[in-house]
Amino acid sequence: MNKIRIPNQRAIIDRRVIVAKIDALAAGDAASARPEIVAVLRAALDAGRSELARRLAQKPSAGHECSAGQAFLVDQLVRLIHDHVVGRIYPVGTRSTGERLTIMAVGGYGRAEMAPHSDVDIAFFTPTRSAPWCEQVIEAILYFLWDLGLKVGHSSRTPDDMVRLAREDITIRTALLEGRFVWGDEDLYQNSRQRFFAEVVAGTERQFVAEKLAERNARHKRMGDSRYVVEPNVKDGKGGLRDLHTLYWIGKYIHKVRSAADLVDVGLLTPAEYRSFRRAESFMLAVRCHLHMITDRAEDRLTFDLQRQVAERMNFADRTGKSAVERFMQFYFLQAKRVGSLTGVFLAHIDQQFAQTRRRRGFLAAFTARPRELKGYRVFGGRIEAPSDDWFRKDPVRLIEIFQLAQQESLEVHPATMRQADRDSGLIDNKVRNDPAANALFLDILAGRNDPETVLRWMNEAGVFGKFVPDFGRVNAQMQFDMYHHYTVDEHTIRAIGLLNRIEKGDLAEDHPRATKLIHKVESRRVAYVAALLHDIAKGRGGDHSVLGAEVAKKLCPRFGLDETETELVAWLVRQHLLMSATAFKRDLTDPATIENFVGEVQSLERLRHLMILTAIDIRAVGPGVWNSWKRQLLGELSDSAQERLRLGHMRHGRKERVAFKKQTVTGLLGENAHLIEDLDQIFGDAYWIAEPEKIIALNLVQYSVAQSIREQLSIHCEYDEGRGATLVSVIAADHPGLFYRIAGGIHLAGANIIDARIHTTRNGWAVDNFLVQDPVGQPFNETTQIDRIKKSIADALAGKVELVPQLAKRPLPRTRAGAFDVRPRVIFDNKASNRFTVIEIHARDRPALLNRLARTLFENQLVVYSAHITAYGERAADTFYVTDLLGNKIDASDRKQAIEQSLLDAASDRRQAELEDA
Known part of the structure; x- marks a missing residue:
């Protein structure tokens, strides 16, 4: 996107040295010398890649330098091949106006951002279709590139073809948007570029933005629809490189910017946001280059088996409570989160710019909708926004209040205000954290009846959540390095809160019939929400996160406004949030001692209700497919047995009574085969009847x-x-x-x-x-x-x-x-x-x-x-x-x-x- 200075370019590839070798080999018969020339070029490619790999090992986070170096290496090879083909294989004394050729890099190659095994995307432009010399040259160039083992995506078009096809296909349009002159006839390149912006881009800005955003949403859905999946795709995943590219494409299409830095000049990003843009991009480019080098192929998915190796190559080290790979992945997810924040702000500005240019027509053309005021905030078009730039500085408690109003009134926080909240989130200090009004507002958000999941996610994106609850900030973007958890700790927690809200509304009654009933029987619903927030709050600290989390709960619950009884219950739930699943899935539920031991720990129906709810949402929030009917059945059996024991103070039946009751029930199920009960009574012992x-x-x-x-x-x-x-x-x-x-x-x-x-x-x-x-x-x-x-x-x-x-x-x-x-x-x-x-x-x-x-x-x-x-x-x-x-x-x-x-x-x-x- 920006011009990257590549130091000591000749150490990567020295074109003059290679030209001399090729000239010497081709001095006799250029065609017969082809294998030797390919060998020279292949050696240059291998040497260049080795040099870039060495540089990346020395500066393992220098993603821009490495990717730009890869593009530079390919540029030089393409130029060498072009000059050899045109000068020695198909020389023409005086070329006609139709015998002109330009080579343009498009796509990632056009941006000069290439990982070692990225595709080489090239567009060849010729003045006319019927140019045999051009066809021969293009074919020869491609064969050389293929012989080098490069994966080449190519097209050959006239400027007229380019205009027609780009109008029809957004993929072609996007690739050409990033077109960069590599070699050949520069006048033909400039003419093609001018026609592209004049005849393809002009007047289609709205359509392009809509289609790119639809394309982005489809890609996110295909990749898991969360930037916090624990095996992210660095290129195509949510919050990855492609999202940054989308911002650049939109800015370039609408404002004709030439580099990412120009997005600041046209007001789409602030200087600070642009620096974040570059840091995130450089880090992710570095990760992608490491992936390609480790696997020796075009690998963009950061799978578990590769995460450790990339973390080691990028010099992440173990720390107390967190391994090197967990620290690396936490940093990765923080960058992905930053990309998400930039995307929201960027698109809001685009939306505003379009709104300002949109003309009203018809009967309502003269009508202007007026914003309304809500507790000093401006509400317009379903969005709530701060009325002034110093709004949060005057009273930092408003950083919590705006999200509470958004949740209560089902409003969206305006992206410009999200940017403001992100900028001012550092104003949240201990005074704000201990403010009773601020904590009451936060509890209203957390246990809100509309959509707490979305609003908490906004708070997290803006950095407000982690500043107001620093213990939550510690697990922000924290990965759990295993194959069981699908999301980072903060994403898992926010999803669990969202599931609890949906269960309370009755939206998940089919999957969670028991929890749907229990949530309306608990004495304090806010206990359920605070427990959901805190159950994994102490992960990554070393030690048992359940025990450590209970201590965090004892500290935070009074601050949130919970009374002593509620605080004790939340702390117990956090400490024992794995008890019910461990008992249901790893113990024999027909063994009386299992129920006795479980009930001995639970001790009350209120604890049992809350534990059942928390267990269900915790398992389901792990990831798709983790919650199933088998787990629901086991948890239900344990809940029923424990409830009976807690209500009656003992099991309803002793061993003899339980066997008799089972036989009576089985008799009904057997129907005409009921005689088998008596026939086989002496064969099957009591233990069998109790167990099954x-x-x-x-x-x-x-x-x-x-x-x-x-x-x-x-x-x-x-x-x-x-x-x-x-x-x-x-x-x-x-x-x-x-x-x-x-x-x-x-x-x-x-x-x-x-x-x-x-x-x-x-x-x-x-x-x-x-x-x-x-x-x-x-x-x-x-x-x-x-x-x-x-x-x-x-x-x-x-x-x-x-x-x-x-x-x-x-x-x-x-x-x-x-x-x-x-x-x-x-x-x-x-x-x-x-x-x-x-x-x-x-x-x-x-x-x-x-x-x-x-x-x-x-x-x-x-x-x-x-x-x-x-x-x-x-x-x-x-x-x-x-x-x-x-x-x-x-x-x-x-x-x-x-x-x-x-x-x-x-x-x-x-x-x-x-x-x-x-x-």
Whole structure:
């Protein structure tokens, strides 16, 4: 965009030296010397790229210098090739007026902003279509460029063609907008440029702006529609380079500016904003160049496996509570946020300029709408704006007030006022933060009934949010370096608040029926909103963010105006905001001790209501597809059991009563097969009746009865469970050691993931095992081919027809980028979580058939598994097993636990995976 001074250009490429080499090679027959000439040019290209890579290593954030250097390198090669082709391959003594050619760089190459593997976009212009000499020269130039391995986007047109096509196609128009003369006939270039602005641009400014903004919105939607997705696209993502380019294109199209600096002269950016523009652009260009150099290809997506390498190349270092990669990504997102702020201000100015030139027609031509006043602010066209430039300086509390009024009245904050708020946000000091009126206004925004999510996002964009709540400012643009969280901490938090607002309005009743009812039963709705704001407030500080966040809550809640009871509840919710999901997803909900332990921590219905709501919005705000019917079902079961325990002071039924109640319910489900209850009463023990849901019991009893009647040694039944969003796989077979891990291995080989498992043995020695399975993207196995495959795979595994270990080791993870993360295996023993069983929880990197390997290890350590609960958090897996020894006792001896722990760590380790793959 701006002319970048490139120091010591000849160290990148010395055209005179290369010309001498080419002349020497072409002195005889230029055509036969072509391979040697290409070799000289390729060597020059490689040497130039190496020099630019060296310079970037020395100045790793010098994005403008590197990208301009890449364009300079290509310029020189194009000029060398042009002169060689015109001078030696197709020389013409005296050219006619039609035998003229100009080479123009367009697109990113035209801006002189190129990463090492960017496309070389070239437009060739000739005076007329019928010019054989021009066609020969263009073809020869292109072949040379292709032989150098460059990816060339090219067009060949006359000025008349250019005008006609540019009028029809906005992509062509945008590319030509950035046209830059490279070599050839300069008069032809100037004539083409003049005609472009006179015959294409003039009169189409409004249309161009509208189409570029529509194009931008479509691109954002395709890329995730948030500048805070944790694997951003540096070029095309929201807040990325393309957004900066769009500003430049619009400014250039409307005001004919020649560089980004000229945007200041025409009033579209202030000098300070222009400096921000350049800093953000230079940083992102540097990141893009590093990506190309690391991957040796045109890679623009900052994926997890590349983030670490780019952070290291750009000299980011670890700090307490934050790794180098997290600090790098936080800086990246701050730049993307700045781009978003610039875009809003810029487009508002464009809108105003168009409004001033728009002429009124018809009956209302003489009518002028008048702005209204709202508490001193000017409201016009659905926007609220500050009445003067010193408005916030006179009273900084107004920096909060304007957003409160915007939320209350459903108004948009005028972008010019957003710019003002951004500029003056530094006025928010401790006096403002502790002002009761300012805090009351903030709480009105946070718990507002209209659209707090949008208004809080505006506050965040303007820098007001982080200044008023410095603890929130600390997590601003902070990335969570894992594959589970899709957004930065601040974006996740604001989305959670938006979800809470939508649940309260009833907009999400289908997905969150329970939370939709509970939010209207809580004693203090503002507790729910403040807890949503603060639940992740202490991330990135080192230590347990839940414990540290509770301390932050105790400090902030009184400041916000919450009373002592509300403050205590918010602090508890922040400290325990992971309790409900951990219990629901990693513990056996049919075990009475699970409910007792959970209720012992929750202690009140009010806490339970709030915790259920907070858990739901926290999970859903993680990212698309994370909330599903399986999680909703588990949380609902836990909520119902805990509510019953809290209301009655005890469980409604003892063990005997619970079994009798289950049998009565199952009798109704069985219908004409109700006799099976009595027929099989002595076969299935009480533990089975307590552990399984009524619907699954009914299915198991019928399946067992049929299998016995036809003397079937292996019975496999698969059925879609809509309520759980998964497929139930019930396996009935003669019980024998290792049955569980073999079934699990067969299921994994069929391409399914196990999300829950219950293992039972009847009194006459038959295994009745129930698995809930999904495909790798969280959908049920429901197609006939999938069902057939899973049945065959289990049967083959149990019959020994397949070697499980080597076959499972060959299966790749659905997301191989998990290798970018360091997940150290951990094993936790808990003898208090259940009255009957030892609970073993294993945390490890998710990988092919981890459950199979862990289950096999438990078998080899002579443990009996009664249930397994499988949870995945992106690249991390948390598998929980309820076990006893062979005599049905808990595992108490410390040396025994140490031996089991070491075996499980070995099974879960990366080293073990590598050994299996090599076997």
